[in-house]
Amino acid sequence: MEENLNQEIQNTNTTDDDFSFDEIQAELDEEAHLSEDEESTEEVTHNDEQTSEPFMNITYNGVEESLTREQAIELAQKGRNYDKLMQKNQQLANDPALLMLNDMASRAGTTPENFLKQLNTFQQTNEVNKLAAKLKEQYPNTDDRLLLDYAQRVYSENMNKIHQEEMVRQQQIHDENQQQLINEIQYMQKNYPDVDLEHLPNEVIQMMQGGTGLIQAYALYENRMLKSKLNAYDKNAQNARKNVGNISQTSPQEVSDPFLQGFLGK
Numbered sequence: 704m705e706e707n708l709n710q711e712i713q714n715t716n717t718t719d720d721d722f723s724f725d726e727i728q729a730e731l732d733e734e735a736h737l738s739e740d741e742e743s744t745e746e747v748t749h750n751d752e753q754t755s756e757p758f759m760n761i762t763y764n765g766v767e768e769s770l771t772r773e774q775a776i777e778l779a780q781k782g783r784n785y786d787k788l789m790q791k792n793q794q795l796a797n798d799p800a801l802l803m804l805n806d807m808a809s810r811a812g813t814t815p816e817n818f819l820k821q822l823n824t825f826q827q828t829n830e831v832n833k834l835a836a837k838l839k840e841q842y843p844n845t846d847d848r849l850l851l852d853y854a855q856r857v858y859s860e861n862m863n864k865i866h867q868e869e870m871v872r873q874q875q876i877h878d879e880n881q882q883q884l885i886n887e888i889q890y891m892q893k894n895y896p897d898v899d900l901e902h903l904p905n906e907v908i909q910m911m912q913g914g915t916g917l918i919q920a921y922a923l924y925e926n927r928m929l930k931s932k933l934n935a936y937d938k939n940a941q942n943a944r945k946n947v948g949n950i951s952q953t954s955p956q957e958v959s960d961p962f963l964q965g966f967l968g969k
Contacts, residue, residue: 760901760902776881776884776885804818804819827858830858831851831854831855831858832851832854834854834857834858835847835850835851835853835854838850838853838854883916884916884917887916887917887918888900888917890918891917891918891921895921898921903921904924906924906927907920907921907924910923910924
């Protein structure tokens with residue numbers, strides 16, 4: 704069994720003259736890239752025409768700007784994350800762990816970034832050494848250098864796998880957020896056909912930049928406008944009643960208009 708491991712390790716250490724994974728991978732990537740270019744030439748031209756058309760206008764720093772559909776979606780996505788990022792940055796500024804990191808880096812005579820790099824290198828070396836030690840227990844007669852190289856390969860493969868899985872997860876989140884924004888725009892176009900999405904109120908745009916979705920932002924705007932109109936109506940009604948009350952309290956000597964006399968029963 705140990706001879707099999709040695710053979711496997713030797714196979715993984717094949718020289719560049721016998722085998723080059725990078726060269727083969729490069730050739731495969733080039734072929735795939737050429738194939739994709741041929742299939743998507745017409746689609747790129749069509750998509751460029753669509754994405755370059757103005758979709759909506761916004762006012763930023765007193766200047767009105769025209770945005771394409773893709774730019775509007777990207778801006779809304781950034782706005783959704785703004786409040787969370789601000790809150791996260793505030794939390795990080797007061798995070799005891801971050802304060803401890805700054806203190807440890809200062810005592811080590813380096814920056815927090817370099818200290819983290821050194822710590823990461825130390826952790827990787829420690830994990831590789833642990834794996835090599837386990838292999839040594841199983842195959843005590845195998846050369847230590849070969850076991851260490853093999854452990855390094857296994858560790859790198861595991862880390863790459865974790866990295867790829869995280870990239871896929873982040874891409875899924877991005878795609879879901881983008882699709883949700885597209886759905887909101889389509890919902891507004893269907894249920895609010897009179898709303899000019901190219902000239903949304905600044906209040907709505909500001910809420911979207913703060914992280915609120917398009918539908919919710921416009922609903923909040925509508926509710927505020929409705930409340931404002933109701934408050935104005937109530938105020939006008941109160942003023943009207945007050946004016947009628949003042950007229951009713953006027954003395955007969957002050958009432959000279961026949962219409963008012965009849966209205967007040969004088």
